[in-house]
Amino acid sequence: MTSVVQKALVIGGGFSGMAAAIELRKRGVAVDLVEIDAGWRSYGAGISIGGATLRAFRQLGVLDRFLEEGAASDGVDACTPDGTHLATLPTPRVAGPEVPGGGGIMRPALARILADATRASGTSVRLGCSFAAIDQDADGVTVAFTDGTTGRYDLVIGADGLYSKVRTTVFPDAPAPAYSGQGVWRAVLPRPAEVERCIMWIGPQIKVGVNPVSREEMYLFITENRAENSFIEPNRFLTLLDGLLAPFPAPLVQWMRGQLTADSHIVYRPLEGLLVPQPWHKGRVVLIGDAVHATTPHLASGACIGIEDALVLAEEVARADALAAGLEAFQARRWERCRMVVENSRRLGEIEIAGGDKAEHAAIMRASMMALAQPI
Secondary structure (H helix, E strand, O other), X not given: OOOOOOEEEEEOOXXXXXXXXXXXXXXXXXXXXXXXXXXXOOOXXXXXXXXXXXXXXXXXXXXXXXXXXXXXXXXXXXXXXXXXXXXXXOOOOOOXXXXXXEEEEEHHHHHHHHHHHHHHOOOEEEEOOOEEEEXXXXXXXXXXXXXXXEEEEOXXXXXXXXXXHHHHHHOOOOOOXXXXXXXXXXXXXXXXXXXXXEEEEEOOOOEEEEEEOOOOEEEEEEEXXXXXXXXXXXXXXXXXXXXXXXXXXXHHHHHHHHHOOOOOOOEEEXXXXXXXXXOOEEOOEEEOHHHOOOOOHHXXXXXXXXXXXXXXXXXXXXXXXXXXXXXXXXXXXXXXXXXXXXXXXXXXXHHHHHOOXXXXXXXXXXXXXXXXXXXX
C-alpha cells in the first residue's frame, strides 16, 4: 500500500521535530526539516528524563548514546531541608529490565544526539530558515520559505515550540501560553560521588533538587514561587540563586552553594503552560510537542510527551488509508495522555504555591507516574 504521506515538512528542529523526522524517514517518507536558528543550538542546563522517555529513546535508536553521554539511575530521594531522608520514590524500569527507570542529561548533549540521528536518517535539514506562508489545498500544502524558496508537501508538522508561529498562523484562535506563578532556576555543578541519583529537598515554599547528567556533572534545579512573570537581569542570577539555597542547611546543599560561580551555566525560566483544545490538525497541517501542549516540569515529562507525539504520528499516518483518518487516530491516542501531564503538572504547581495538601500532591505524582508507564 502506498503511504498517504510521501513528502513531509517539519517546522522546528527541537526534540519533537527531530523525532518526527527520524520516525518518518524509517517509513520511507521524504522529510525536509527547517530550523530558524542557524546554529541549531539548544539552550539550558540539564533535563531530567523518566522511564517513558527512555522507552521513546529506545524506539528512536538513541538510547545507547544517551546512556553513554548522560546518566541513568533508579529512584528519587526526597529529603527535608536539613537533609533528613524522607523516602525513596520508585521509578519503574519502563524501557526494559536492564535500563534504569530515569536519569538526566545536558540539554545541548541530547540535542546533539538527536541532531546526529536526524542527519543520519536522510532528513534534509535547512538551518537559519523557517516558513513565510502556508497555502493548503485538497491535494497538498505549498510552503514559501524565508530564504525565498518554495516546497510542496503532503503533510506539514508544526514543532516550533511554545511560541509556535505555525500555531498562530494556522490556528489563530488557539490560546496563548499562560504563566503558572512559578519559575525554575537551573545550574551545572561538578558531581560528587555521593550523588548517585536524583535528590530533592522539600522546603515550605521552595524545592531544591539535583540530578546527575554525566559521570562528572550534575544539574541543580530550584522551583520558586513568583507572583509576576518579570524579567530578571542575568547579572543578578548568582546572588539570587545563592539566596534561595541559604535556608537549606543540608550539607550537600550548602556545598553546592559554595560551588556556584558565574561559570555555572545558571539559567532562569518562568514556567508557562499550554493545552490547545482539539483538534490539533487543520487539513494537512498538524501541531506536536510544546506547540500544542506545553507543560511545567513537575512531572519531568514535557520532552517525553513531545517525542511520543512524533512516534505516534509517524505510526498512524503510515498505516492510514487517508491522511485525515491518520491525523484523527493520532489525536485519539495522544489527547488524554498529554492532557493528563499538562493539567496534573499545573495542579502540582498550584499545590506548591499554596502550601497545600501534601497527600493530594503525592497522590497526583503516583497516579501520573503509573499512567506514564503505560504503553503509548
